[in-house]
Amino acid sequence: MVISSDEEEGYISEELVDKCISDDDKSEEELRKYPEFDENATFGEVQLQLHMLFPNLIMFKKAVTYYNISIGRVFKFVKNDNERVRAKCRSEGCKWEIFCFWSNVVKTFKVKKFVEPHTCARGFKNKQANKKWLATQLVDELRSYPTMSAHDTFEWFKRYRGIHVDDYKIYRAMRLAKTIVEGFEKLHYHKLWDYCEELRRRNSNSTFGLQGYYGGQLLSAVAQDDNQHFYVIAVAVVEQESRDTWSWFLTNLLGDIGQYSDNGWNFISNQQKGLKLALEELCPGAPHRNCVLHIWRNFYSKYKNMDLTK
Ligand SMILES: [Zn+2]
Numbered sequence: 513m514v515i516s517s518d519e520e521e522g523y524i525s526e527e528l529v530d531k532c533i534s535d536d537d538k539s540e541e542e543l544r545k546y547p548e549f550d551e552n553a554t555f556g557e558v559q560l561q562l563h564m565l566f567p568n569l570i571m572f573k574k575a576v577t578y579y580n581i582s583i584g585r586v587f588k589f590v591k592n593d594n595e596r597v598r599a600k601c602r603s604e605g606c607k608w609e610i611f612c613f614w615s616n617v618v619k620t621f622k623v624k625k626f627v628e629p630h631t632c633a634r635g636f637k638n639k640q641a642n643k644k645w646l647a648t649q650l651v652d653e654l655r656s657y658p659t660m661s662a663h664d665t666f667e668w669f670k671r672y673r674g675i676h677v678d679d680y681k682i683y684r685a686m687r688l689a690k691t692i693v694e695g696f697e698k699l700h701y702h703k704l705w706d707y708c709e710e711l712r713r714r715n716s717n718s719t720f721g722l723q724g725y726y727g728g729q730l731l732s733a734v735a736q737d738d739n740q741h742f743y744v745i746a747v748a749v750v751e752q753e754s755r756d757t758w759s760w761f762l763t764n765l766l767g768d769i770g771q772y773s774d775n776g777w778n779f780i781s782n783q784q785k786g787l788k789l790a791l792e793e794l795c796p797g798a799p800h801r802n803c804v805l806h807i808w809r810n811f812y813s814k815y816k817n818m819d820l821t822k
Contacts, residue, residue: 546618549575555673556582560610562626569597569621572612581641582674584634598625603632638675646677646685647692654689655696662686731761731784745769755786755793762794772798 546563549571553559558578566572573589576599580587585608591598601608611625646669653668654660660668662682669677677685732747746765750757766772772795779800781787791800 546622558582560623560626560628562623564623565618566612566621566623569594569612572597572621572623573599576610577640577645581638581645583630584638584675585630585632586635586638586640601630601632603630606630606632608632638677641673641675641677641681643681643684643688646681647688649673650685650689651692654686654693658693660686731757733761733765753785753787755789758784758787758790759794762790766794771795 546565547561548565549567550557550559551567551571553575555578558575560575560579566575573592576587576597586602587599587608588602589597589599591611596611596613598611599609607627608630609625609627610623612621613624614620615622615624649669650660650665657664662679665682665686666677666679669675669682731750731753733745735745746761746768748761748764750761769775769777777795777798779791779795779798781791781800781802788800791798
């Protein structure tokens with residue numbers, strides 16, 4: 513599998529060969545014969561192969577990282593620029609290596625060299641799973657379950673990533689992941705202000721309002737169109753969720769979209785405090801269902817056992 517003993521010359525000469533044989537017919541023919549990286553491969557399913565095609569190097573680096581963490585090996589990127597990335601095993605004596613480089617023939621990134629398998633021993637502690645990687649893995653989870661404990665996090669990595677993470681690493685990764693999540697939220701909160709400003713600018717008759725301050729509760733209403741797309745129709749920030757604040761929100765909302773008695777609205781909510789009472793008061797008899805996702809989340813946070821939900 514080794515293409516050239518001289519690595520630098522190796523990819524330069526390959527580039528020249530690529531340039532000489534590149535024409536459109538050839539390129540389509542070539543594309544068909546190479547395996548494409550499966551972007552949807554979940555952790556543990558990531559496969560690497562010689563000649564595998566990648567749409568970009570970020571995806572390649574992610575795949576190499578996932579692959580090595582899942583098999584408990586430690587590697588380093590020895591070359592890493594806009595056109596090429598080379599990764600080698602960190603263990604002395606192990607020749608594992610992978611090299612991905614832009615191909616002019618197929619107009620995408622291609623694995624040009626792959627030396628496997630690792631001849632080194634699987635490490636008990638997964639050093640490749642550093643704070644940044646661990647935190648990145650946690651972000652989606654934390655956004656869904658902000659109350660995740662260190663123990664939950666340890667169990668999550670064991671179960672879904674097959675790795676045992678030390679306590680001190682768990683805490684550091686959780687702290688970083690929380691910072692990332694808060695960053696997202698602040699960013700979205702500011703976007704919300706811009707969005708409201710734009711709505712006010714475009715529609716001066718709108719009674720749509722954003723009141724309150726950062727740190728309050730966000731109330732929102734979304735609607736679904738014929739194409740099954742969801743869109744936000746109203747948001748408000750209130751000091752706290754209660755029957756009064758929901759009544760105020762609903763009164764404004766119904767003033768804009770029309771009353772239930774005239775339009776027959778259906779409501780789906782996540783059992784917020786006070787909303788049910790406010791709905792009964794303002795839209796008596798209106799159909800009101802609970803959001804399945806929220807029922808599932810509430811169930812999860814109560815029982816902490818994903819199997820029970822299946
Ligand atoms: Zn190795």
